[in-house]
Amino acid sequence: MPRWSHSRLFKLFHCGEAFRRQYLENERAPGTLPMHRGSAVAEAVRQQHLRQHAVREHLGPGNYSQAELNDALPDVQEVEDIAAQAFDERAREGITYTSDEESEGSTQARGRSKDDAIAMAGMYRDEVAVQVDPVGVERKTVFRPRGLTDAKGEPLEIVTVRDVVADTPFGRVVRDTKTASKSPAAGTADASGQLSVYALAEFAETGQLPHRLTLDYLVVTPTGLGKVVVQETTRDGTQLRAVVERIRAAQAALDAGVFLPANPGGLCSERWCAFWRTCKYVGGRDDD
Ligand code: SF4
Numbered sequence: 001m002p003r004w005s006h007s008r009l010f011k012l013f014h015c016g017e018a019f020r021r022q023y024l025e026n027e028r029a030p031g032t033l034p035m036h037r038g039s040a041v042a043e044a045v046r047q048q049h050l051r052q053h054a055v056r057e058h059l060g061p062g063n064y065s066q067a068e069l070n071d072a073l074p075d076v077q078e079v080e081d082i083a084a085q086a087f088d089e090r091a092r093e094g095i096t097y098t099s100d101e102e103s104e105g106s107t108q109a110r111g112r113s114k115d116d117a118i119a120m121a122g123m124y125r126d127e128v129a130v131q132v133d134p135v136g137v138e139r140k141t142v143f144r145p146r147g148l149t150d151a152k153g154e155p156l157e158i159v160t161v162r163d164v165v166a167d168t169p170f171g172r173v174v175r176d177t178k179t180a181s182k183s184p185a186a187g188t189a190d191a192s193g194q195l196s197v198y199a200l201a202e203f204a205e206t207g208q209l210p211h212r213l214t215l216d217y218l219v220v221t222p223t224g225l226g227k228v229v230v231q232e233t234t235r236d237g238t239q240l241r242a243v244v245e246r247i248r249a250a251q252a253a254l255d256a257g258v259f260l261p262a263n264p265g266g267l268c269s270e271r272w273c274a275f276w277r278t279c280k281y282v283g284g285r286d287d288d
Contacts, residue, residue, distance in 0.1 A: 002150045002254075003157045004247060006197045012250045013193050014267055016259030021275055029274035030094025033101065033113040037120070038179045040087035041218060042163065044121035045177050047082050048073050049134040049164050056133065070130050076122045083121035087114045096277070098270040119226050120179050120218035127228045128175075128216050135172065136165035143204035145244050151255040156247065160201040171211030174198045178217045189215045189231035196243040199235035209235060 012019040021027045031039070052069040059068070074082070091110060101109035139162045148156045164175040176194065178184070189195060195213040202210045217229040253259070261281035262268035270276045277284045 001154055001157050002251060003159060004250065005159045006161070006194055006201075009158075009197060009247060009250055010194055012253065012259075013246065015262035015273070016253060017261040017279065017281055018273060018275055020259040027275070029278075030096045031090065032096050032098065032271060032274055033109060034179070034181075034271055035274070036087055036090040036095065037113045037117040039090050040083045040114075040117040041120045041124065041179050042177060043086035044079050044083040044117075045124055045129070045163065046137060048079060048125055048129045049132065049137040052129070052132065053134045053137050056135075066131070066133060069133060073125060073129055076125055079121045079125045080118045083117045084114060087117045096274045100270075116181075116220040117179070119220050123218055123226055123228055124177065124216070128177075128230070132164060132175065133167045134164050135167045136162065138163065139165045141201040141205045143201065145200070145204075145247065148244060148248055148251075150251050156251055158197070158201070158204075158247065160197055162198050162201065165202070165210075168211060171208070172202060172206070173212045173214060174202060174210045175214045175216055178215055180217055180219050181221055183219055183227070183229050184215065184217050184231060189213065189233035192233070193243065193246065195233060196235055196239055196246075200240050200243055203240060209237075209240075 008019070008023060011022060051072040051074060055069050055072045056064060073079075091114075095106070095110065097106050097109065140159065141162075142157060142159050144155045144157050150156060162174050163177055166173045166175060174195070176198070192213075192215065195215070199210055199213060202208070212232050212234060214233070215231045217231070218226075219229055220226045261279070264282055267273060268276075268282065273279070275284075276282060
């Protein structure tokens, strides 16, 4: 049965060529420093919410306060240690450096990225985690949107893993953490295809749209200034139908073997695409 994860969908929505190389050719380029930074912070975020979740499960619904959940959080030093260790583990698997980072010196660039990951993990603990009552951590949902098939009529299966699903008095909130060196543009959460797929998963799991979806941006600028930027958004039925149509188009592209490259800029950059140096669509060599 054809199976789509949100990361596969996101990759294909963003760049067919990167999708082809990663998922069809099984090419594994080492991650860039921003990727390792994001992955290390994600691990620190996960550990924080797992501790809160354990208290919630132990005490039972309605029998705990946010303060009790927060007492279970690792302290900032431990959070930073988790992020540092996770960064080193990812880095040991390999790093694709940009030409700027090579000019700066790979050791220095790597150290700066690790420092940023440590700072971001601590910021998340103090400013975001303390507000969250996690009903699910790395919440996995597998579902089959009605009427969605491949060219042979096989139903499509969608797999999503949401970072955190939080309980609030108004309903469930799906949170996703991002790391960046500058604040996101206004409307980034509103336009996020990833959040749309998460809303679809919530609907499949609960029969209800999430109350809110958020992108929690942990920003450390090149001058070392740190801040948290939270963007909130919602999704409605029309937007869910649109994302189903996008998944249908993604499968049609896969069935037809059509893999369009992304326009250069943003994620199609040396900083964010590990295939950049060997991508023929941006002037790299495809035979490295
Ligand atoms: S460099 Fe750009 S076009 Fe090439 S694989 Fe990466 S994102 Fe796609």
